[in-house]
Amino acid sequence: MTPARSSSLALRRRYRWLNLAVVIGSALLCVMLLPMRLPGMVLLSVGPSWLLIWLVAWSVQRTSVEGAIAGFILGLVQDGLTGYFPTHTLGLTLAGFLTARIQKQRFIQEDFVSVAIIVFAMTVIAQTTMALQISAHQLISSSSPYPSLPEIWLQHQRIALSSAILSSLRAPAVYYPLSRWWAHYEQVMTPPGG
Amino acid sequence: MFVVRRWWNQYALKTGLVALMVVAALGMRETGGAAIYELYRWATSPFHPGPSRAAMLQSSYAQELQQRLVELESQNRSLRQVVEGDAAPLAAGTPAAVIGRSAGDWWQQIIISRGSSDGIDADDIVTGPGGLIGRVVAVSPNSSRVLLVSDTTRRVGARVRRSRATGYIRGEMGQQVEMEFFDKIPDVKVGDVVTTSAYSQLFPQDIPIGRVVDLDLSKSPAPEVTVELTSPLNIVEWVTVIPFEPKSVEIPAVNAPASQEIIPNRAAEDNLAP
Known part of the structure; x- marks a missing residue:
């Protein structure tokens, strides 16, 4: 084994750990942004869905299983931050799965505008699963503390729209650095000579 | 294989x-995201509203009003003592800064900068400028999460201060909440002050909640009025946490409604009886 080859092996191993740190660190940063209400990031008292933006950035270049697993894990974390019901895991798992599927079928090219559009659509889907859960609870349980169905869906309109607009506007801020890093990472990790 | x-x-x-x-x-x-909230509190600590700013905000005029209020309250208490006997005074509260908002869009929560190491427990009552704010639902060592009165799952026993008509308020994810009465024809007018009721088992009585802004007395099955909360929930910076002491209420036992269903990780609702 030549010294150059062994050094490239060491480099790759280091990059693998670095990649893990970047993935966890960036996700953690998005989690920490959730309770913040920075000026210019609130619309009708709703903030951007940072975790969903991160999830879309993660899923666009990966398989649907990876996207769904990441969505499930992030959903568990966000449930811990807010409450168990309605759960975020369903919406985020679905969003991760669907985002990876879209990319597979090559409907959409990978650039900022299309990522913003994906984020918009996925936010609406994720918020709709939340509203569906609350509606189901309201319909099934007679002593449900939740308001009536028209009220829930009125709230859904407000939350889904403002969250989707804000998230799609902020999407490049998360997506651009992450996609640059992953492109660089792929370049380093591919063995020389293909 | x-x-x-x-x-x-x-x-x-x-x-x-x-x-x-x-x-x-x-x-x-x-753990209710305790690790994340601890990290969050540490990372945002340079931006927390400091005591100097709080002191600045509290103008001398407000202080003067407050002193007069304290005097009036003590007068009121002694008069009330003469009329209806002794009522337990509120326990001393812990001041806490608001350091974050709810991490999900379907919840109305705030994150405050005091936790179990400052003696805060789940179910403690949170008040602020303007009155009732909410109730602690989760604590970590140095921060806690408060479910606001404006959350849609929140029910608080309330009464109109002027006429003593009792009912409960229900959050609507905004600055306005709905109040439902137990009476068919309650004595209520626009402008009436609404406070927590003596029948509430989760909140001490007479904490101000808000002011009636709209009436819908024709609504069935029970009349409904809209109450504007007096505490500005979306801009509040400082709150006071009052320890919760469960009280046994002697309810004139007539067909008490079945207790509200408890949603996981949401605080129990008030069990109210007319």
Whole structure:
């Protein structure tokens, strides 16, 4: 084994750990942004869905299983931050799965505008699963503390729209650095000579 | 067998990492995100509203009014003592800064900068400028999460101060809440002040909640009025946490409604009886 080859092996191993740190660190940063209400990031008292933006950035270049697993894990974390019901895991798992599927079928090219559009659509889907859960609870349980169905869906309109607009506007801020890093990472990790 | 082994050789590291992540996320979920909120509190600590600013905000005029209020309150208390006997005074509260808002769009929560190491427990009552704010639902060592009165699952026993008509308020994710009465024809007018009622088992009585802004007395099955909260929930910076002491209320026992269903990780609702 030549010294150059062994050094490239060491480099790759280091990059693998670095990649893990970047993935966890960036996700953690998005989690920490959730309770913040920075000026210019609130619309009708709703903030951007940072975790969903991160999830879309993660899923666009990966398989649907990876996207769904990441969505499930992030959903568990966000449930811990807010409450168990309605759960975020369903919406985020679905969003991760669907985002990876879209990319597979090559409907959409990978650039900022299309990522913003994906984020918009996925936010609406994720918020709709939340509203569906609350509606189901309201319909099934007679002593449900939740308001009536028209009220829930009125709230859904407000939350889904403002969250989707804000998230799609902020999407490049998360997506651009992450996609640059992953492109660089792929370049380093591919063995020389293909 | 060979297929399994080949799969394992290829994906062992990934599987291990995923399992680790799932376990970590489950732990995060069970502890109510305590680790994240601790980290969040530490990272945002330079931006917390400081006591100097709070002192600046409290203008001398407000202080003067407050002193007069304290005097009036003590007068009122002694008069009330003469009329209807002794009522327990409120316990001293812990001041806390608001350092964050709810991490999900379907919840109305705030994050405050005091936690179990400052003696705060789940179910403690949170008040602020303007009156009732909410109730602590989760604590970590140095921060806690408060479910606001404006959350849609929140029910608080309330009464109109002028006429003593009792009912409960229901959050609507905004500055306005709905109040429903137990009476068919309650004595209520626009402008009436609404406070927590003596029948509330979760909140001490007479904490101001808001002011009536709209009436819908024709609504069935019970009349409904809209109450504007007096505490500005979306801009509040400082709150006071009052320890919760369960009280036994002697309710004139007539057909008490079945207790509200308890949603996981949401505080229990008030059990109210007319």
